[in-house]
Amino acid sequence: MLARSTIVHILERIFCAGVFVCIGIMRSSAASLSLPSAPYSYTVLDQDLPAALQEFGNNLNIRVNVSAEVKGRIRGRMPDLPPREFLDRLTNLYNLQWYYDGLVLYISAAHEAQSRLIVLNPISFDAFTSALDALNISDERYIVKPAPGEGLILASGPPRFVALVDQTLKGLVAEAQARRGPVAAERPQRESVLMLFRGSSSTVLRDGRPEGSPETPHHEGTLRETGPGQK
Template identity: 70%
Template structure:
């Protein structure tokens, strides 16, 4: 039973008949892709020779057998099958910043990047994610995060609306106090109000 992968590697279920007596490992992998019409990218670090007979296996079992025997890793991104040496595996600690882990993981799943062989593990409570895997997998992980961060930064931010200044007029007996923003600014009494043209007291005007 195979683990769940991201993009589905289009391999037939029929047996893969391939006779190898003494062949370069990279050449055998390249021929594997040619026979199954799959583009293959093989790292220069994939070295070795295949000697002896390989039993008749399904294409997936053939690929996994070579992976186990020669300490390799493979990853299919939906277009190209990447094969690299296990020693090329990378580990990254990524900072999510404003991106939630759930949104990050959902994007990886929707884009068929997630692969159970190479888990993405969140660090508790501090916005960090630890990822490990072959170079192509790590590159897609980083590209996805960078894309999500760019989208988040492009979102319009709510501008701070200046608080409306409160103005109150307090009346007490013959005195009037104007309070602006919680601070008393003007104090009037009936005696302090200037007279109008008719000789009466002027009224307070509101602005």
């Protein structure tokens, strides 16, 4: 586990490196979704599902971001349930996923879930997961675990969760590079390679850019997605 002073130092470096878009993202990640225990009474005859989720957030004073892929309608009366159970019931009924980053409740369709193989070097797995825990980004419903191969992890979950995992790694890498000093900084930087899976398709990303894009340098022997009849 990381010492408290080390965690604080990492956070300071992340701020200085500008990896996170704003301070609010860092601070909001430390909060959890706290909902009242009193039953949430919701009666509807026929309503659009995204509208019902937005109204849920408005009634509880929570900002909600509903993906455009969330579709469906609620017909009939919903049972009176505590807000968390109400949210989970809709999640199960309509095949959704949700993730709260401390500022916004993100709700997406289950088919939008992402799985990424992420290169950890030079960060250790223990240091990485400790940082995720310290920021309260970790979520027992979603996966961050070692993957076969040297310095690889598998991160899987809704888009917002995977994005925060990726941002945390970038912050830790920036901190590690700052510690190496100017001599080490002059050495060629090791290429970051990610593989993004969506359903049966996969995309290779090098240094955060899809392989084959105009900004991505050409590499001999580059791993490419295998098509039908190819090996």
